[in-house]
Amino acid sequence: MKQTIAEKILSAHAGRELKAGDTAICDVDFCLGQDGTSSLIIESFEKLGTSKPHNASKFAMFIDHSAPSPNVGTSTIHKLMRSFARKHSFKIYDVGCGICHQLMVEDGALTCGDLVLGADSHTCTYGALNIFSTGVGSTDLAITLASGKNWFRVPETIKIIVSGKLAPGVYAKDVILRIIKDMTSQGANYKALEYGGNTVDRLTLSGRFTMANMSVEMGAKCGIFEADKKVLDWIKARSKSKPRQVTADEKAVYTDVKEYDVSSLSPQVSMPHEVDNVAPVEEVAGTPIDEAFIGTCTNGRTEDLAVAAKILKNKKVHPGVKLLIGPASKQVFLEAAKKGYIDVLVKAGAAVLGPGCGPCVGTHNGVLADGEKAISTANRNFQGRMGNPSAEIFLASPATVACSAIEGKISDPRAFSKRLK
């Protein structure tokens, strides 16, 4: 049988050959929870009546979404997580470590061919490392924590081929926003995405994480890339486990094949209040903004801060704008400091937050006032997402956000092409 990457990874973890549409119980290589989902994981786990995790070394919890805690309710959840971690001797990444999805790909717990579940919808990020990773709810996570397994419906796969050389000022974020516009927020519901094409081949891992991360914004179960040399080098530098690269068979069955030529693509902006409400920057340029945020599991990596620093070097953030920088992890923060990016950004007027999710989920670190508009590198712009239903959120690349912060309005980063080459 000819198989897609998703079919192969699930087959390998079920111990039998599977095709799209089958349902199977699979062994899970790693699972995780964060502070928005872990109190329910703990509750469900305790209800199951299992005395201990199936394998505590294949589980981790992360305090990232609302860290450090802004209120007593959240502090109570954080405390509960710490005590559960001590009781069952698994790793917990506490305040200051960073965002779960960045730490998962940095810390070497994963390798190509793995099957990973996370109680966070953006768990699909590790698809960039040739991993089948997907978001689930807390009870599903508790089931895996207790048994090492879960049930899966094998998804159909849509192949996405991206070709063409990106212009200076245009990034992986713009590519994925363009794809989401076309696919819509439900275009890949229940399905796997397989990304390929010469644009994707040229992208760094950082750019591929951005694309894999936003797969769920089309409803996808996962968004997987092949393991090329860049992926294998990344894994070898970090992971103790040997990569089990998985490639799709030449005659694998795809439910659809989508091709995108991005050689003349403009920077893209997702407008309020839906992620698939995307327009080229030319159409929204000039919209005044009050807040600009560069960070999150989508675009809070060193490369993203480097782009922001190139644009903001010897410039000032517009007096009407608060620019917030959220390094995705401690390692990103340290690298950005060492390379001088933090220096540039702070001198330009940015407020640098501790490693974590920042204001993305609207619990702290930059909640918007009524009528305010934010431009952010995050992955969601739902009404109320940043803490106020009477505010508006635009999504864009770090370059677009950085130059908008200077101008005080949504702006085209290609004006800074010389700095970005």
Next chain:
Amino acid sequence: MKNMAHRLLKIRNNVNTDYIISGRYKFRIRDPKELAKHLFEDIEKDFIKKLKKGDFLVSGENFGCGSSREQAPQALKAAGIAAVVAKSFARIFYRNALNLGLCLVECNTNYIDDGDELELDLGANVLKNKSKGLNITLKPVSPLAQMVLAEGGMIEYFKKHGGLIGGA
């Protein structure tokens, strides 16, 4: 089950889990009944006041998309909703609802208006719109989902069978 249909008036499709229950609340409120008081607050503040125990929530495509928060189906269940009726569900929400034993029904919802009287007959696989005299056929539920629902959710299923069973 025979009760009233409620539709969100502004958003027909892609009702995401942030809209069901805002991130602001999921971090600080753990009691599902307290969470339920904030259902749909960001998009239709008074919607929750209309809901009575046993009523149906009716929506369009891709209900429950976005965040994996299980607080979304948890709060809907705590509000006493008999079933969520939609054209389709996002996959994480679907699994979460199933795991909690919240009934989800997939069917054509074009002919259900806010305030219609509905009667759900899962045995006959039909949703009756009493107000319009229509019988709407439901999309069949997978055997695994039926088993889990019959036990009242995944925790009960897991405990009864001592784990996940069979080749699924």
